[in-house]
Amino acid sequence: MLIKLVNQIDLNEAFQYLQTPAAGGTNLFIGTVRDHAQGKQVVKLVFEAYAPMALKELEKIANQAKANWPIEKLLILHALGEKQIGEPVVVTGVASAHRNAAFEATRFLIDELKKTVPIWKKEYYQDNSIWVNAHP
Amino acid sequence: MNILLFGITRDIVGASHLQVEPAERPKTVGQLKQWLAGQYPELKNLSSLAVAVDSEYAEDDALLSPHQEIALIPPVSGG
Numbered sequence: 001m002l003i004k005l006v007n008q009i010d011l012n013e014a015f016q017y018l019q020t021p022a023a024g025g026t027n028l029f030i031g032t033v034r035d036h037a038q039g040k041q042v043v044k045l046v047f048e049a050y051a052p053m054a055l056k057e058l059e060k061i062a063n064q065a066k067a068n069w070p071i072e073k074l075l076i077l078h079a080l081g082e083k084q085i086g087e088p089v090v091v092t093g094v095a096s097a098h099r100n101a102a103f104e105a106t107r108f109l110i111d112e113l114k115k116t117v118p119i120w121k122k123e124y125y126q127d128n129s130i131w132v133n134a135h136p
Numbered sequence: 137m138n139i140l141l142f143g144i145t146r147d148i149v150g151a152s153h154l155q156v157e158p159a160e161r162p163k164t165v166g167q168l169k170q171w172l173a174g175q176y177p178e179l180k181n182l183s184s185l186a187v188a189v190d191s192e193y194a195e196d197d198a199l200l201s202p203h204q205e206i207a208l209i210p211p212v213s214g215g
Binding site for chain 2: 031047048049050052053054056078089090110113114115116117118119120121122131132133134135136
C-alpha cells in the first residue's frame, strides 16, 4: 500500500500505482477544493498535519480496510499547504478483483480519514478565515 | 516538557510549541488539559481537544514523562 502526505497530488501516479493484473475493479475517490462553504465563497484552503501521527493513523485505517475487504492495492494521498479551487487535496484508491470491495473500501478510507487523522484545514473567505470544525 | 501545537491551538497560544516549566509539570494528560484550560481559556471553546503522546491518542489518565513527544490535537478536518 502507498500512504503519503504530499505537496501536490499526482493523479497519474495514483492510478499507475493501483495497476495490477489481479484487479478487475479500480476505484479512486478524489476530494477537491470547493468554491463555497456554509453559504460563503471560499478563496483557498491551507492544510497542515502532525505528519508522523497522521501517517500512523492512515496506516491503521488502511490495515482495517485490508482486514475488511479483499484488496489487491490500496493508496491514500493527502496534500498539505495552500490549495486553490478545483485542486485535488485527497485521494483514496483501491484495486480489487471485484468492484464492490473497491467501492466500499474507498469510501471507508475517506470517511475514517476525516474522523481521526491529525490533518487540519483552514478555509479562507473574502474577508476572513477559519479552522474547519474547530468550534461547535 | 515541550508540547507541539497545530491548527487553532497554535493560533490560540501564538506559537508552534509550548514549554511547560518543571514546577507546574502535569503528571497526567487530564492534568495537562486542566492546566492548559487555565492558561488559555479559549481552548475551552473548541469542539474537542485531544492529546497525543508519542504520536498516539492518549486517555486522560495516561501518565506523562519528560521525554515523550506531546501534542495537542484540536478537532481534525482533513479530506
